[in-house]
Amino acid sequence: MSTVLDQETAPTRPPAPGSAEPAVRREVRRVRIGGPDPELVSHVVGSAAGALALSWMVYEQLVPMTGAIGFWLCWYVAFLALFAAMSATSLDRVGVTDRVVGALVTTAGLVLVACLVGIVVFTFLRGKDALSHLNFYTQTTAFIGPEAPLDQGGIVAAMVGTLEQVAISVVLSVPLAIATAVYLSEVRGRLARLVRTVVEAMSAVPTIVAGLFIYSMLILKFGQERSGFAASLALCISMIPVVCTTAEVVLRLVPNGLREASLALGTTHWQTVRRVVLPTARPGLVTAVLLGVARVIGETSPVLLVAGSTIELNADPMHGPMLSLPLFAFTQMKMPLDTAIARAFGSCVVLLVLVVVLFALARILGGRPPGHVSRRTLRRRAQQRQARARRPESEPAR
Amino acid sequence: MSAVAPARPSAVRRTLTTRPTAQDVGFVAAARSAAVSTLVIMGLIGIFLLIGAWPALHSQGWHFLTTTEWLPETGTFGIASLLWGTILVGLFALCVAVPLGFGAALFISEYAPRSLKGPLVTLVDLMAAVPSIVYAMWALFFLQAHMLTIAQWLSVHFGPMLPFLRVQTPDSPSSYTSSAFIAGVAVGVVVLPTVTSIMREVFAQAPIGEREGAIALGATHCGMIRTVVIPFGRAGIVGGIMLGLGRALGETIVVYAIISPAFGLTTRPLQSGTNTIASHIASRYSESNGVALSGLLGAGLVLFLFTLVVNTLAGVVVSRSRSGASTEI
Numbered sequence: 001m002s003t004v005l006d007q008e009t010a011p012t013r014p015p016a017p018g019s020a021e022p023a024v025r026r027e028v029r030r031v032r033i034g035g036p037d038p039e040l041v042s043h044v045v046g047s048a049a050g051a052l053a054l055s056w057m058v059y060e061q062l063v064p065m066t067g068a069i070g071f072w073l074c075w076y077v078a079f080l081a082l083f084a085a086m087s088a089t090s091l092d093r094v095g096v097t098d099r100v101v102g103a104l105v106t107t108a109g110l111v112l113v114a115c116l117v118g119i120v121v122f123t124f125l126r127g128k129d130a131l132s133h134l135n136f137y138t139q140t141t142a143f144i145g146p147e148a149p150l151d152q153g154g155i156v157a158a159m160v161g162t163l164e165q166v167a168i169s170v171v172l173s174v175p176l177a178i179a180t181a182v183y184l185s186e187v188r189g190r191l192a193r194l195v196r197t198v199v200e201a202m203s204a205v206p207t208i209v210a211g212l213f214i215y216s217m218l219i220l221k222f223g224q225e226r227s228g229f230a231a232s233l234a235l236c237i238s239m240i241p242v243v244c245t246t247a248e249v250v251l252r253l254v255p256n257g258l259r260e261a262s263l264a265l266g267t268t269h270w271q272t273v274r275r276v277v278l279p280t281a282r283p284g285l286v287t288a289v290l291l292g293v294a295r296v297i298g299e300t301s302p303v304l305l306v307a308g309s310t311i312e313l314n315a316d317p318m319h320g321p322m323l324s325l326p327l328f329a330f331t332q333m334k335m336p337l338d339t340a341i342a343r344a345f346g347s348c349v350v351l352l353v354l355v356v357v358l359f360a361l362a363r364i365l366g367g368r369p370p371g372h373v374s375r376r377t378l379r380r381r382a383q384q385r386q387a388r389a390r391r392p393e394s395e396p397a398r
Numbered sequence: 399m400s401a402v403a404p405a406r407p408s409a410v411r412r413t414l415t416t417r418p419t420a421q422d423v424g425f426v427a428a429a430r431s432a433a434v435s436t437l438v439i440m441g442l443i444g445i446f447l448l449i450g451a452w453p454a455l456h457s458q459g460w461h462f463l464t465t466t467e468w469l470p471e472t473g474t475f476g477i478a479s480l481l482w483g484t485i486l487v488g489l490f491a492l493c494v495a496v497p498l499g500f501g502a503a504l505f506i507s508e509y510a511p512r513s514l515k516g517p518l519v520t521l522v523d524l525m526a527a528v529p530s531i532v533y534a535m536w537a538l539f540f541l542q543a544h545m546l547t548i549a550q551w552l553s554v555h556f557g558p559m560l561p562f563l564r565v566q567t568p569d570s571p572s573s574y575t576s577s578a579f580i581a582g583v584a585v586g587v588v589v590l591p592t593v594t595s596i597m598r599e600v601f602a603q604a605p606i607g608e609r610e611g612a613i614a615l616g617a618t619h620c621g622m623i624r625t626v627v628i629p630f631g632r633a634g635i636v637g638g639i640m641l642g643l644g645r646a647l648g649e650t651i652v653v654y655a656i657i658s659p660a661f662g663l664t665t666r667p668l669q670s671g672t673n674t675i676a677s678h679i680a681s682r683y684s685e686s687n688g689v690a691l692s693g694l695l696g697a698g699l700v701l702f703l704f705t706l707v708v709n710t711l712a713g714v715v716v717s718r719s720r721s722g723a724s725t726e727i
Binding site: 069070094095097098101102104105106107108109111112113115116118119122123126175176179180182183184186187189191192194195197198199200201202203204205206207208209210212213215216217220221237240244268269270271273291294295297298299300301304305309326329330333341344345348351352355356359363 | 435535590623698
């Protein structure tokens with residue numbers, strides 16, 4: 001972004017033969033392309049400061065209004081107007097439009113980031129009271145009232161429930177989703193287009209409808225009780241499309257040359273998929289699974305319908321109601337008590353941390369292109385090669 | 399694919415036949431059955447919702463779609479007000495998510511420095527994965543109080559002119575707390591990352607040649623976006639809006655946390671009291687049985703079909719703008 005060009009009106013090459021003028025070495029003026037434009041920076045800073053003063057003047061002194069939101073909205077409008085007016089001193093109408101659009105678009109980007117940061121920081125601030133107690137991670141709220149202080153009770157039942165439910169849904173949905181992705185990308189049968197459309201439609205099924213479906217099938221039709229297993233089935237409905245679409249994209253990124261080379265060596269289709277395509281795409285497939293887990297770990301509405309309600313620790317997913325982190329947060333949120341709300345925020349923080357960790361893992365693994373070999377693997381292979389090369393020296397050749 | 403028929407005398411044209419091995423037959427069958435099973439799951443969702451909803455649909459007939467009250471005890475219930483509330487909340491969500499998402503997508507794909515692009519894309523994906531319970535808590539304990547003042551300001555200053563901004567008692571803040579407007583704004587924040595990521599994806603695909611052409615012809619940055627990026631990304635913009643709407647229609651917990659349930663076709667979105675299908679199901683499932691429960695399943699079926707239509711249309715629009723090119727060596 002900081003390309004520097006030598007701008008010269010007359011080049012400094014020697015004068016053409018026959019011309020009488022002496023070679024004048026012009027001074028080279030360097031023009032920077034890109035980088036912050038000092039004029040733009042001064043205009044932004046100037047109009048921001050001017051708008052601050054103006055809106056303070058109008059909002060606080062002249063008009064009897066209060067409230068932070070109103071003040072900043074007022075400031076923003078004043079900023080845009082001043083920015084346009086200031087730009088008009090040096091630019092024409094087109095240039096002013098360009099700058100104002102740039103300011104609007106940048107604001108939208110900043111608002112997006114501010115929303116996420118605001119949500120995360122707010123949740124952390126409200127949850128830190130509950131999180132600072134060690135018992136929050138080791139006890140349940142089974143034998144205490146909701147108004148009990150924060151140094152009693154905790155979320156261990158919810159954590160166990162979330163762990164088991166997510167594990168069961170991973171076991172159930174990942175093989176199905178990856179096999180479907182393999183069908184879409186490797187087998188490419190006649191059904192492929194229909195299946196792709198249906199998987200996309202499935203990703204759009206509202207989670208509460210997934211919960212209703214399991215409720216209607218498992219509990220109403222087959223007479224099962226509400227349980228953790230029913231909740232994990234409901235989570236599967238959300239997880240399959242996420243894993244399947246991500247895995248399909250990853251499989252499509254495997255270079256065709258690898259498949260062709262493998263088939264040319266005389267392998268069967270299955271061997272190609274098993275030995276070439278899936279190993280090449282392994283990091284991406286792990287990413288797909290992690291993204292699927294991150295997606296379902298915080299699902300509240302399907303679990304709400306089919307997991308039942310309890311506050312006790314239940315480690316048996318097949319029998320009896322089971323708690324999970326989002327469900328715990330939801331039930332605590334509804335209580336009009338500060339301690340319950342602090343616990344709800346605490347479990348939200350735990351959920352957020354889990355999602356961020358899953359995302360970071362997915363990013364680390366998925367950042368590599370398919371077939372990429374990490375440095376550590378390269379080192380290991382080099383060591384193995386050296387070891388193999390050294391062996392004949394230690395054992396003299398026969 | 400693996401075996402080739404033995405060569406014949408050269409005068410006769412060789413026929414190539416593939417005889418898949420038993421392993422391959424098994425592999426293809428397994429992959430196909432997995433693919434078919436996803437189809438079956440989708441079909442089962444519709445079938446079981448229909449079976450469960452049948453008693454309610456049978457007893458109410460078409461009135462199920464036109465009745466506004468929900469009184470299963472007296473035998474009259476329908477989803478008209480729920481459907482209207484769902485659409486209202488969805489529209490408010492789009493009013494927030496579409497301008498912001500459009501701007502943010504343009505910022506990430508066109509304005510952000512190259513070193514910031516990757517982190518911003520991850521950030522949007524992360525925001526899409528933030529559990530809805532976290533959004534719900536944020537909306538209930540942070541957003542609601544702040545939106546209250548905006549709603550009140552709008553109603554007090556513009557209510558006299560625009561009748562749909564009026565509320566019954568404009569001076570008391572409690573008439574604004576649980577409105578479709580506030581729920582819609584909160585849902586808008588939830589669907590913002592969906593809208594942003596779809597739009598960003600198609601904006602990034604605008605061809606580099608045309609971009610450079612526009613710049614070379616003297617267009618400003620904004621002029622290039624207006625003449626190249628937006629026309630190329632039009633399908634993605636429409637698709638992103640519709641996918642966002644699809645997500646917004648099904649959002650449960652955030653709406654449940656904000657609104658106070660009310661039945662009736664409200665024409666005053668700033669007034670407290672509205673209801674959506676998803677939040678109605680979440681609030682009534684535990685106290686319902688018999689025909690009331692069947693009515694909830696019917697409401698779920700309508701929501702399912704509604705989002706299915708919206709998202710399939712969006713999928714068709716988006717996939718038209720997406721290229722399916724694979725990488726070659």
